[in-house]
Amino acid sequence: MPGGERNGGVRATGGAGGDAPALPPETLLLKRHFTAENLPLVRAQVEDTAAAAGLGGVRLGEFTLAVSEIAANAVEHAGGQGRLELRLLPHELECRITDDGPGFTPAIPELLPGLTGTCPGRGLWLAHLVTDRLTVTTDRAGAGTGTGTGTEVTLAMRLG
Numbered sequence: 001m002p003g004g005e006r007n008g009g010v011r012a013t014g015g016a017g018g019d020a021p022a023l024p025p026e027t028l029l030l031k032r033h034f035t036a037e038n039l040p041l042v043r044a045q046v047e048d049t050a051a052a053a054g055l056g057g058v059r060l061g062e063f064t065l066a067v068s069e070i071a072a073n074a075v076e077h078a079g080g081q082g083r084l085e086l087r088l089l090p091h092e093l094e095c096r097i098t099d100d101g102p103g104f105t106p107a108i109p110e111l112l113p114g115l116t117g118t119c120p121g122r123g124l125w126l127a128h129l130v131t132d133r134l135t136v137t138t139d140r141a142g143a144g145t146g147t148g149t150g151t152e153v154t155l156a157m158r159l160g
Contacts, residue, residue: 026094029053030086036075043068046086046095053088054159062130063157067095069123070153074099078151092132094156103138103149124153131155 030049034042047064055063067084074082078101085096128134133156139149 025090027088028085029088030084032084033081034071034075034084035081039068039071039075042071042084046084049086050093053093055093055157059157063093063095063155066127066131066134066155067097069127070095070097070155073123073153074101074151077101077104089156091160092156092158094133094154096152096154098150098152100150103151127153127155132158 030045032042043064046067047060050063051060071082071084074097078099082097082099087094135154137152
């Protein structure tokens with residue numbers, strides 16, 4: 001749920017001797033540049049890749065929706081484009097979306113923001129609600145082309 005864990009964590013342990021099997025630190029599954037024109041294709045690729053990585057059911061739909069909302073925010077508020085990296089970590093699926101826009105003050109509303117165009121934050125609020133982890137980093141040093149301060153939004157869902 002918001003700001004916390006949604007499900008109890010499961011820790012993998014090894015067999016005899018109690019040694020846990022070594023898990024790879026991370027695997028890059030998908031790396032894409034996106035714009036408004038190819039955003040529907042990128043959404044479909046994220047969904048297909050997340051399903052192949054083991055995310056399923058409602059969790060797959062929630063993850064795809066959260067990624068879609070954050071990517072759409074980059075298109076709308078950060079110059080019409082962004083970059084997406086989907087990684088498989090030992091116990092979760094993580095997506096990083098970065099842009100070179102002007103940045104913003106990350107404030108995630110506690111309640112659903114208003115339904116008018118003058119109340120920002122609905123996409124960020126929704127992504128925070130349905131994911132297990134969401135972080136926002138703004139004012140990244142040396143962001144992309146240097147045309148803006150840039151923002152990085154990282155969201156993740158636990159596997160299993």
